[in-house]
Amino acid sequence: MTEPASAPDEPVTVVLVDDHALFRRGVRAELESLARRTVSVVGEAGSVDEAVAVIGHRKPDVVLLDVHMPDGGGAAVLSRTRPDHPDVVFLALSVSDAAEDVISVIRAGARGYVTKTISGHELADAVVRVRAGDAVFSPRLAGFVLDAFADRPGATGVVDPELDQLTRRERDVLRLLARGWSYKEIAAELVISVKTVETHVSSVLRKTQSSNRHELSRWASDRRLV
Amino acid sequence: MVPVDEATTLHTGTPPVTAETPAPTPAPTPTEPPTRPGPAIPRIRRRRQGAVIAGVTGGVADHLGVDVLRVRLVFVLLVAAAGAGFVAYAGLWLFCPIEPRGVRRDVPPRERRQGLGLATLGVLLAFILSGLGGQLSGWVIGPLVVVVIGVALVWREADTGGAAVEGETGWRARWLVGRRLGLLRLLAGALLVTMGIAVFLLGNVDLGQVQFGVLAALATLAGVVVITVPWWMRLVRELGTERRERIRGQERADIAAHLHDSVLQTLALIQKQAGEDVAGREVRRLARSQERELRAWLYGPPGGDAGRPAGSTDATLAAALATAAGEVEDDYGVRVAPVVVGDTELDPNTTALVAAAREAMVNAAKHAGVDEIDVYVEVEPDVVEVFVRDRGRGFDPDAVPEDRRGLAGSVRDRMTRHGGRVRLRTAPGEGTEVGLVLPRSRRGTPAPATAQEESR
Numbered sequence: 001m002t003e004p005a006s007a008p009d010e011p012v013t014v015v016l017v018d019d020h021a022l023f024r025r026g027v028r029a030e031l032e033s034l035a036r037r038t039v040s041v042v043g044e045a046g047s048v049d050e051a052v053a054v055i056g057h058r059k060p061d062v063v064l065l066d067v068h069m070p071d072g073g074g075a076a077v078l079s080r081t082r083p084d085h086p087d088v089v090f091l092a093l094s095v096s097d098a099a100e101d102v103i104s105v106i107r108a109g110a111r112g113y114v115t116k117t118i119s120g121h122e123l124a125d126a127v128v129r130v131r132a133g134d135a136v137f138s139p140r141l142a143g144f145v146l147d148a149f150a151d152r153p154g155a156t157g158v159v160d161p162e163l164d165q166l167t168r169r170e171r172d173v174l175r176l177l178a179r180g181w182s183y184k185e186i187a188a189e190l191v192i193s194v195k196t197v198e199t200h201v202s203s204v205l206r207k208t209q210s211s212n213r214h215e216l217s218r219w220a221s222d223r224r225l226v
Numbered sequence: 227m228v229p230v231d232e233a234t235t236l237h238t239g240t241p242p243v244t245a246e247t248p249a250p251t252p253a254p255t256p257t258e259p260p261t262r263p264g265p266a267i268p269r270i271r272r273r274r275q276g277a278v279i280a281g282v283t284g285g286v287a288d289h290l291g292v293d294v295l296r297v298r299l300v301f302v303l304l305v306a307a308a309g310a311g312f313v314a315y316a317g318l319w320l321f322c323p324i325e326p327r328g329v330r331r332d333v334p335p336r337e338r339r340q341g342l343g344l345a346t347l348g349v350l351l352a353f354i355l356s357g358l359g360g361q362l363s364g365w366v367i368g369p370l371v372v373v374v375i376g377v378a379l380v381w382r383e384a385d386t387g388g389a390a391v392e393g394e395t396g397w398r399a400r401w402l403v404g405r406r407l408g409l410l411r412l413l414a415g416a417l418l419v420t421m422g423i424a425v426f427l428l429g430n431v432d433l434g435q436v437q438f439g440v441l442a443a444l445a446t447l448a449g450v451v452v453i454t455v456p457w458w459m460r461l462v463r464e465l466g467t468e469r470r471e472r473i474r475g476q477e478r479a480d481i482a483a484h485l486h487d488s489v490l491q492t493l494a495l496i497q498k499q500a501g502e503d504v505a506g507r508e509v510r511r512l513a514r515s516q517e518r519e520l521r522a523w524l525y526g527p528p529g530g531d532a533g534r535p536a537g538s539t540d541a542t543l544a545a546a547l548a549t550a551a552g553e554v555e556d557d558y559g560v561r562v563a564p565v566v567v568g569d570t571e572l573d574p575n576t577t578a579l580v581a582a583a584r585e586a587m588v589n590a591a592k593h594a595g596v597d598e599i600d601v602y603v604e605v606e607p608d609v610v611e612v613f614v615r616d617r618g619r620g621f622d623p624d625a626v627p628e629d630r631r632g633l634a635g636s637v638r639d640r641m642t643r644h645g646g647r648v649r650l651r652t653a654p655g656e657g658t659e660v661g662l663v664l665p666r667s668r669r670g671t672p673a674p675a676t677a678q679e680e681s682r
Contacts, residue, residue, distance in 0.1 A: 020491045026498055068486055095490045116494040117561065139600055143565035150568060178565050179613045180600025
């Protein structure tokens, strides 16, 4: 997942999956009106079946995925396309605020989560970053993950300490992310390189996806993901 | 719209053969009904339509994929084997669910006649055989037949709830499946059962004893009914209430899902598309405010613990902070996105913290010249921290201009009065972050085991 984009000049190809045609049109217009065309929209889909078909047909670099759709949502698209197309990267794009929705899409394999009110410029930036192998944590996602990994009294015992706890450093990085800091600012604050910040965030993503922690498992099992 | 063949081939994992299938167009598509690929464990489901007694043999035939006539024959033969068929049939009747309504099947009249004949044959066979074997005396067999038929009638009625089956015509529809005669059938069944038992008793027991026994039984029964009347009433009422609650919950979930998929999306779109002029800003402010209200109704307080149901009390830090953020959003037309980790109750100290945070947000909204403010709250066992961050113009803290008095006076004083402190990070052009730190007194918290958190 860490190989860089094929060529620096070539725009990242993107498929939009959202059941609202109006919203797809808005996002597409916004991405295409950017001065630097780093992202090019090559397909759209309005349902899970369509998404599976379009992704298989177009083989995009990145899929911008709505969490909520009438016929199963982003998690369904992920579970149906990831086995056949392991190279495609998914970035969740949603208006949903519910932690369990966000966490379950992440656990289904999305590499990040941004809210729909994100600006076109930031969205393009996030797309390029997930394509390059980064995880994209919006402040809200960082907050959810911190909450899920919080050591509450009364929480079930830790099953796998390697996976079920964040290191102190990862926690620091997440906290700054939740405060709305950029990777560069975090790197400067913690006196580490931007690359190290990225490594920490990727590691947090991996732990979020595979940890057996009670809170995470519960969210996932509610959605029949595990 | 994607061509159907392409979608289906991809669904099964094989790549489409034709390379020139047109790329799916971005046209809006009607959403399809949810297709949930459930685990395919086939269960025996009794047939609703085309059943002679309870649809058991039909269900077994469907399950095994054999002709229903064979299954019926096997059951009849089993009946001959010391009545095992009866037990098997009754067991399957009790434990197998009936198939859902609306499954249409064409049952030829011949099959039904055959089934009816076989059922009669089986019953007769059982009694003849048992009579021949001398296991049961004639006195027992006669009443037993009556009782079995009565029980079958009553069970059948209770089973289907007397609902009419579509597609039934003629005498059968009128006498066996019609809704109107349900009560009559029920009574007839009960009568048959009683008669069977009565005949059985009369034949075996002395008449005087029977009279006494019947009276005693009736008296007991009446007593039990009278005593348990309130319980029955409550049961009925509770059933009704529970059903209403369930329907309301379901309705609410449907409405929430619908609002989420339609109104919230539209509000997000409006915020993105609104222009930068005065009118655009006003539209954006309104859309944001509506989005926040709807979100609070759908998911509980924004930024708070998402597991909490909507409409819970306002008396927590997360909820109070969300309210404050909402007010600032409305008053100044900026987006305030609170992210909250953990939560705690409101006491005078945390109330002051919320007020200070609100002041910091107002400051950022007024002076930073941006339209988005990040707010992060983390509640830990020994400290509560709030960070209000903007990416605006920032300022030189050593040369605080007059209009920044709000920060110094209101925020800093408030915090120090309640034992907290303010950490300010800012520089011209680099935005501002106001960090509010409030140590928590251990007194108020219901002392959780502290060892676990001490390392922080």
